[in-house]
Amino acid sequence: MFKPKPGSVDRRHRRPNRRNNAAEAVPVCEKLEDRVLLSLLGVGELIEPPDVYYDSDGTLQYDAVDQSLNADAAPTSIALVEGTRPIRILSPRDFLMQIVVDNDGNLVGGIEGDDLVVIGAFDADGDRVVDYDGVLLTGEVLAFGYLDASTATDQYDFRFTPTGGLLMPYFEGYDIGLDMTSLSSTFAGSFAESFSGGSQGVLGVIPKLAAPPSSLAGRVFLDADNNGVDDGDAGIAGVEVTLSGTDVDGNVVSLIATTDADGAYAFEEVAAGTYNLTEAQPIDLLDGDDSAGAVGIVGNDVVTDIILAGGEDLAGYNFGEILPASLSGLVYEDFNNDGEVNFGEKALEGVTVSITGVDDRGQDVAVDEQTDADGVFFFADLRPGVYTVSETQPSGHEDGIDTIGTLGGTVGDDVFSDVAVNVAQDGMNYNFGERPQAGSEVVGGQTATIGFWQNKHGQNLIKSLNGGQEATQLSAWLAATFPNMFGASAGDNCLVGMSNADVAQYYRDAFKAKRKGSKLTANKLECQVIATAFAAYVTNSSLAGNVATQFGFLVSDYGVGIASVNVGDSGEAFGVADNTVMTVMDCLLATNAQTVDGVLYNMDNLLRSLANDVYSMINESGDI
Numbered sequence: 001m002f003k004p005k006p007g008s009v010d011r012r013h014r015r016p017n018r019r020n021n022a023a024e025a026v027p028v029c030e031k032l033e034d035r036v037l038l039s040l041l042g043v044g045e046l047i048e049p050p051d052v053y054y055d056s057d058g059t060l061q062y063d064a065v066d067q068s069l070n071a072d073a074a075p076t077s078i079a080l081v082e083g084t085r086p087i088r089i090l091s092p093r094d095f096l097m098q099i100v101v102d103n104d105g106n107l108v109g110g111i112e113g114d115d116l117v118v119i120g121a122f123d124a125d126g127d128r129v130v131d132y133d134g135v136l137l138t139g140e141v142l143a144f145g146y147l148d149a150s151t152a153t154d155q156y157d158f159r160f161t162p163t164g165g166l167l168m169p170y171f172e173g174y175d176i177g178l179d180m181t182s183l184s185s186t187f188a189g190s191f192a193e194s195f196s197g198g199s200q201g202v203l204g205v206i207p208k209l210a211a212p213p214s215s216l217a218g219r220v221f222l223d224a225d226n227n228g229v230d231d232g233d234a235g236i237a238g239v240e241v242t243l244s245g246t247d248v249d250g251n252v253v254s255l256i257a258t259t260d261a262d263g264a265y266a267f268e269e270v271a272a273g274t275y276n277l278t279e280a281q282p283i284d285l286l287d288g289d290d291s292a293g294a295v296g297i298v299g300n301d302v303v304t305d306i307i308l309a310g311g312e313d314l315a316g317y318n319f320g321e322i323l324p325a326s327l328s329g330l331v332y333e334d335f336n337n338d339g340e341v342n343f344g345e346k347a348l349e350g351v352t353v354s355i356t357g358v359d360d361r362g363q364d365v366a367v368d369e370q371t372d373a374d375g376v377f378f379f380a381d382l383r384p385g386v387y388t389v390s391e392t393q394p395s396g397h398e399d400g401i402d403t404i405g406t407l408g409g410t411v412g413d414d415v416f417s418d419v420a421v422n423v424a425q426d427g428m429n430y431n432f433g434e435r436p437q438a439g440s441e442v443v444g445g446q447t448a449t450i451g452f453w454q455n456k457h458g459q460n461l462i463k464s465l466n467g468g469q470e471a472t473q474l475s476a477w478l479a480a481t482f483p484n485m486f487g488a489s490a491g492d493n494c495l496v497g498m499s500n501a502d503v504a505q506y507y508r509d510a511f512k513a514k515r516k517g518s519k520l521t522a523n524k525l526e527c528q529v530i531a532t533a534f535a536a537y538v539t540n541s542s543l544a545g546n547v548a549t550q551f552g553f554l555v556s557d558y559g560v561g562i563a564s565v566n567v568g569d570s571g572e573a574f575g576v577a578d579n580t581v582m583t584v585m586d587c588l589l590a591t592n593a594q595t596v597d598g599v600l601y602n603m604d605n606l607l608r609s610l611a612n613d614v615y616s617m618i619n620e621s622g623d624i
Contacts, residue, residue, distance in 0.1 A: 211310025235263020347375025
């Protein structure tokens with residue numbers, strides 16, 4: 001059986017000039033839901049082969065009650081190619097059309113199943129062998145027009161979408177045009193009453209009506225409150241959005257729009273079809289929530305299945321983005337164990353810090369970092385969420401004081417939990433303090449007796465620290481480390497803001513001081529404590545450098561501050577049991593804790609005596 005393949009039909013034999021000229025005069029159709037057609041569609045002037053003719057024995061019936069418009073006829077002949085003799089259509093043959101038209105003459109639509117069915121058989125090439133036999137063509141109604149001629153002969157036009165049949169290859173990419181003449185018609189221009197008449201005419205290939213173009217628009221914006229809604233948020237300029245898909249004619253579409261200064265983008269003159277919108281994720285932003293307009297399915301930075309029928313102006317295809325948050329802090333040697341980062345306290349590099357938690361999208365977060373050379377850890381590009389930051393205790397150090405950062409949370413042992421992070425927040429100063437482990441007992445060269453610090457050598461050492469006698473780092477460290485003894489609340493013993501020269505003089509005055517008329521001897525507790533604090537400072541290379549070596553001191557990373565001392569029977573003065581081994585720095589901190597307004601032990605003579613025994617032993621056993 002001869003059957004032409006799709007695309008094998010020679011369109012050059014059709015009547016292009018006449019058809020094109022006629023097409024220009026056809027009135028543009030309105031949208032189906034808005035149209036009340038009072039004139040023909042003009043498809044008769046557009047029909048090209050194959051032309052199928054049906055005879056005058058056909059009938060047309062309109063039932064005003066069920067609003068059905070039906071035609072039944074016999075297809076008589078077909079012209080496959082322009083200018084050839086029509087070929088007779090053989091039995092069994094049938095032409096059947098069924099659509100729904102309301103009582104105002106508006107097309108409602110089709111029926112269940114095919115709205116148009118043409119059946120028949122014919123010999124296409126004249127060899128007396130039937131080439132086509134069966135369902136020749138089926139279609140679904142698209143448009144309907146009529147013309148009441150005020151006579152017994154009326155005219156009707158129809159447009160169908162071809163859906164199948166043996167002639168379907170001829171109709172690929174085209175519509176079916178149906179031109180009908182109704183003889184002996186009882187139609188009086190009103191669909192409020194039933195009418196009938198004859199049915200004859202022709203159907204064939206007509207060009208598809210180009211659907212009016214559509215537009216798609218939206219914004220890329222910074223979703224400041226992470227609510228997924230563009231509620232006046234700032235736009236993001238320079239973001240590429242791609243429109244991709246296939247139009248109704250099967251053409252592949254790929255277009256790119258770039259957002260303007262307000263984050264807006266638009267695609268104009270978009271042909272009917274099925275499309276996707278895809279956003280290129282902006283640099284330095286995190287993914288937020290996206291939204292679709294009237295049609296489409298929202299995915300991650302994409303809206304798919306946007307079906308455009310034509311003439312639609314759709315907006316609200318928005319891509320929300322959020323600024324990242326961060327959490328950072330420091331791991332450091334808190335030499336004086338005050339929970340503050342002070343001058344000379346060293347950063348700890350290579351310490352593992354971990355962040356865990358759940359972000360705003362329910363995703364688990366688990367990241368490890370190592371502190372850098374400055375002891376800093378930094379967790380960047382965080383989504384909003386609730387997190388826990390924990391430290392792996394570094395070897396060679398004892399646990400110190402951990403300090404909560406700027407976004408709050410709960411402090412535990414080497415952990416900050418319940419840290420709530422919102423969009424664009426930078427949580428800082430989540431600091432883990434560590435203390436160097438205690439060293440060996442105090443040895444010679446680590447301290448000096450109280451007399452040394454008031455003689456010219458001791459005075460010169462104090463004045464030479466950190467760059468000279470006008471430097472204030474010594475007084476700042478003493479005041480910060482031992483605030484009760486030397487800070488702002490210490491009264492006459494306040495060292496805040498003093499230069500090295502001032503501190504040297506302060507010590508000489510203390511050494512020679514009298515209180516309540518009683519001469520203070522050189523081994524008085526105040527001088528012993530200050531002397532020990534001086535030794536802790538000058539033997540620590542991080543605090544004072546190596547200048548003290550010129551005066552006979554042993555200088556190391558931590559100095560005498562981490563040296564061990566057994567407090568013997570003086571435990572009460574330091575808040576510990578007798579014979580407890582403490583570091584020199586812990587002894588000083590314990591004394592500071594029991595000092596009131598600069599007065600050591602608040603003048604409790606028993607405690608002062610017990611403490612004096614320990615400090616005298618430290619300074620004498622470690623004397624240079």
